[in-house]
Amino acid sequence: AQSVTQLDSQVPVFEEAPVELRCNYSSSVSVYLFWYVQYPNQGLQLLLKYLSGSTLVKGINGFEAEFNKSQTSFHLRKPSVHISDTAEYFCAVSYTGGFKTIFGAGTRLFVKA
Amino acid sequence: NAGVTQTPKFRVLKTGQSMTLLCAQDMNHEYMYWYRQDPGMGLRLIHYSVGEGTTAKGEVPDGYNVSRLKKQNFLLGLESAAPSQTSVYFCASSYSIERRSGSYEQYFGPGTRLTVT
Numbered sequence: 001a002q003s004v005t006q007l008d009s010q011v012p013v014f015e016e017a018p019v020e021l022r023c024n025y026s027s028s029v030s031v032y033l034f035w036y037v038q039y040p041n042q043g044l045q046l047l048l049k050y051l052s053g054s055t056l057v058k059g060i061n062g063f064e065a066e067f068n069k070s071q072t073s074f075h076l077r078k079p080s081v082h083i084s085d086t087a088e089y090f091c092a093v094s095y096t097g098g099f100k101t102i103f104g105a106g107t108r109l110f111v112k113a
Numbered sequence: 114n115a116g117v118t119q120t121p122k123f124r125v126l127k128t129g130q131s132m133t134l135l136c137a138q139d140m141n142h143e144y145m146y147w148y149r150q151d152p153g154m155g156l157r158l159i160h161y162s163v164g165e166g167t168t169a170k171g172e173v174p175d176g177y178n179v180s181r182l183k184k185q186n187f188l189l190g191l192e193s194a195a196p197s198q199t200s201v202y203f204c205a206s207s208y209s210i211e212r213r214s215g216s217y218e219q220y221f222g223p224g225t226r227l228t229v230t
Contacts (some may be wrong), residue, residue, distance in 0.1 A: 034218060044221045045225045046219075064171075100146075103156040105155040106153075
C-alpha cells in the first residue's frame with residue numbers, strides 16, 4: 001500500500017536555528033510531492049510542491065525541500081526558524097493517475113525563544 | 114474569493130443523533146474531499162468526489178454518507194453519530210490541470226470540530 005512516513009512526530013528547536021523535517025514515501029514510478037502547514041485551529045495550506053524538474057523546490061516563508069528519488073525522500077528545511085513557524089507540518093504524496101493524496105501523520109515544529 | 118468554507122465550525126452531538134456538514138468552494142474545482150484529523154494519525158480520507166453527481170469511498174467511509182448535487186458543494190452526513198466520530202473534519206478541493214495525470218495541490222477549509230458524547 002502507498003504510504004508516507006514522517007520520521008519525527010515533534011521537533012523542538014531554538015529560534016534562528018536551522019531545522020529539517022524528514023519525509024519518506026513508498027516507491028512509485030511517478031509522484032507529486034507536497035508539504036502543507038497547519039497553524040493552530042486552522043486548515044492546511046500549501047507550503048511547497050514538487051511536480052517535475054529541479055529537485056530543489058522553494059516555498060513560502062523561506063522553506064525549501066529536496067526530492068531524492070533514489071532514497072524516496074522529500075525532506076523540508078529552513079536555515080533559520082522564527083517563533084511564527086511553530087505549527088504542524090504534513091508531507092503528502094499524490095501518485096500520477098490517482099485522484100487522491102496520501103498524508104503523513106504530521107510533525108509538530110515547536111520554536112523556542 | 115472565499116476559497117473553501119465549512120459550516121458549522123463547532124458542533125456537539127449526542128450518540129445516535131444525525132447531522133450534515135456543508136462544504137462550499139468558489140474556485141470551480143472539479144475534485145472535492147472530506148477528511149478527518151485525529152491526533153497522531155494525520156488526515157484520513159472519508160469520501161471524495163471527482164465531479165458533480167459522483168462520489169466515492171475513501172479510507173474510512175463507514176458511518177458517513179456524502180452528496181455532491183452541485184459542483185460547488187459537498188455535503189458530509191452522519192446518520193447516527195458515535196463517540197468514535199469525535200474529530201476535526203476538513204473539506205478540501207482541487208483542480209486537475211491534466212486529468213490523466215491526477216490532481217495537484219488541495220485547498221482546505223478551516224475545519225469543523227465535532228464532539229459526540
